[in-house]
Amino acid sequence: MQTVIKNAAKGRIMKNSLYIVIVGCGRLGSHLANQLSRVGHSIVVIDSNEETFNDLSPEFSGFRIVGDATQIAVLKQAKLKRADVFFATTHGDNVNLMVAQVARKVFNVPHVLARVFDPRREQVYDQLGIETICPTAVAAEMFLMAVASHRAAAGDAKS
């Protein structure tokens, strides 16, 4: 397993292929893993529950690690030092915030993104230089935009 992961980090399939580590293989994590693997990136997925790997598509060519990502030993196993991109997509905000900080500040991964459900927590971690995506805030924005564009269209039609 170790040597296989090493090869994933070293031997990139294509020139622009990125080495991407994803923590949390739920709906979002597995979706990202499947899509990124399909376009040729090298992917390592970490989840503490082995069953979640069932959501990976049959074409998924990356690697799976069963383990708790809040233990640094697990992140080391994923060869995080060589990662270009890191996603934290578990269901726990605090887990995501912790592993994202570790990836950014201990392993110096250049691009780190964390999903954070609680919009209030998002602000604090902006201050700490961790890029976060809050699904609630994103969805709210989309809804508001949809309403605004609908009204604009209706307004145009009236005038």
Place this chain on the structure above:
Amino acid sequence: MKVLIAGVGKTLFFLCRNFTAKGYKVVIINQDREECVRLARQLSALVVCGDASDATILKEAGAMDADVVLAITPNDQDNLVICQLASIQFNVPRVLALANDPDNAEIFEKLGVSAFSTTHIVGSLIEQRASLEQIINLMPVGEGRVNVTEIMLDADSPVSGKLLKDVILPKNALVAVVIRGNQPIVPRGDNNLLAGDRVVLITLPENHGAVLKAFTGERK
């Protein structure tokens, strides 16, 4: 002094009992409603039921004017976030996180949060008390990168009766002080070592074992 403690179980209970007995103002944050009721009955502390990594709960617990926030939950990620919120959003002057995984103690320090590991502490206590009886005191300094160890030399010690310059020490180790009777001596090469001396050693974790062996011999 006002102390905010987020945690569970017996450690939390006894710690709070200890702090309230000393006259500290203690606020407990715990997620379990039943445990909160029990704690409120047994302790003269304010108990807030909720998630301490939620800023509104920290605010309710009075984080604004807390002197210390202590996060000792069983989840390292929660302890980290609680301490970061307390120091960033509420400017709490001192925050301290428990690292359940001992590796995380160093990680938390790197992320700007003071941390401790009970595994480290209990481990060094056991080494100090049980494994080598001659070791009187063992104190890690510099985040555990340096050990200060006090040992008692007896007649069987391979260095008893030798001049310090004749004692072969591993690299990066130092005999800092020799205490003979009540007299501390900062030794030079021409000082001798005698049975009954208490010797204070500065070592690094990587040479600690070898230095101790040089002073106590091979026995267990």
